[in-house]
Amino acid sequence: MAKGDVVQKAITGDDTAFLQVIHLYKIDLYKTALAFLKDEEEALEAVQEVTYRAYKSIRSLKNPAYIKTWLIRIMINYCQDEQKKHKQMVFHDDKINQIAAADDYSFFELEDAMQMLEDNERELLHLKYFSDLKIKDIAALWNRPEGTIKTWLTKALAKLKEHMTEEGGKRRVSK
């Protein structure tokens, strides 16, 4: 069965098709969760929650073509709420060491700079560079012209650059 057909079936309430869809994107969902939450347990919890939320609202997905963007967005929304609950981003050192070698300075620099961005900027960068979604798809899902998304993206990158220079500068001094 073509992917679009499975998604369509999932939208009309077919449980088997829904599970197929989730399994198709589970790795993307898990990695997104990990990128935001930095913790394996919390990321697994997030996948459970997103499966639940997606199942409850898949009927509201109008165009099957945007399923991946849609799922990742639910995940990002969830993760950002979780982060707000914890007030501050807590780095789980042992977990993050699995992702990057402890002395991988540039990794932490980028992580820090990402945290300085607004929610929607971080989300946009994530959708574009982590989930490899096309600007066209993000535009459709956010219901904005492609030009607007491009402008936002440029702005987000500009801010990222600014923070990296700034943060990097501080770090270098303290080292």
Add this chain to the structure above:
Amino acid sequence: MYQNEENRLQEHKQKYDEIEIPSDRLDQSISKGMSRAHMESTKSIRKIGRWIVPMIAASILVFAFIASIRVSPAFASHVASLPGMEKMVELIHHDKGLMSALENEFMQDIGVSQENDGMKLTIDSAIADEQGMVVFYSIETEQTQEELTIKKSELTLADGSELEAVTSYDTGPFLQSDGFTSKVEVMFSKLSTDTDYILNAEIEGASSSESFSIPFSIEHSEETKHVYELNQTVDIEGQSLIIERVIVYPIRTAVEIKAHPDNTKKILHFESMRLVNEDGEEWSGSSNGLTSSGDNETGWSIYLQSNYFENPDELYLEINEMQAIDKEDEFLVFDTEQRAILHQPNGNRLVFDEISNGTAFFSIADENYGFVPFGSIKDSEDKEFGMSGSYNSTGEGSTRFGFDIPKEEFTNPLYIEFEFYPAWIEDEVLIKVK
């Protein structure tokens, strides 16, 4: 322009691509999410008596025939073209009884609304008979909300007293939404001709949560059911069932059946039952929500889609197979310390896998078995723990199930009641209803 930043982001992504994925646990998370969604869509399920809800997570076989009775797209689009109907059709198109109620103008316009702080709830319409009710309502918000969630949408009687009924509703969330249409389905435990109700809803938006409490009234029409008394006994692999009657209400059909007390087996689930007319058109169970109530002692009502409005000239009840186990095998006996199954039905189909995070997992070599077998739990001193969370997931060639081991103190072994079990009795029973 920001080539450097883009490159850095891409390198960053590669780091994440290299990490190890905990595949089994990831699949488990998905199953748990699914189970939760299923549990919740049939929320107040344990309120009255014993209701059987198949928690079908991944069964192709079980759903195969249900898919085939879905309403034809042409019919659906005809009804959808009636003014204001599209949204309701979206909600009920899987149920041809409800679709036909819509088409036959059995739906009542209600049109009462309440506005709270930028959010408006309108009760649009209802389909009601003495056995149940489907109430459609819409939410509109002034501003687009990141996320709208239905925290609650339940009915009470006009004096505020609780309904004796099973209520189910969707919870959302609706993302990037400035409104939606949803429904509350109610199935009365006793027939009811009450006309005055209150819809109590709580809708959560991104920044605030609004509560609504809206009185509304429905009308009951004069004649609202066709009753066919049958009282026929059928024998299926040595087990006697008394088919008492078929009652066709506008919203759904109830088939009332009793088990003969001398039966040696306990019937767990009626798997394929349908009404068929003279042309072979079928009405089977609704593909979601409640499918039956009752048990081996009290007898069951099995709910099928309604053909009240079609009112066929001839009608037959077809029963083929049901899940059943020997009465002395009604429990899985499991010792959590020995980590071993002490007793299970013949054939030893359940294999113990592991205990992980307080959940005991088992598997059977059948990837198409879409039911969660486990129900309420008691220990060897008859201390009851109620129904625990239970899960299933499908792998290659097998299905895995789990139940949560009680957190309170207990004395081994545990007795876990089978709500479902992969053993069937079957026959081809055809009874003339009219």
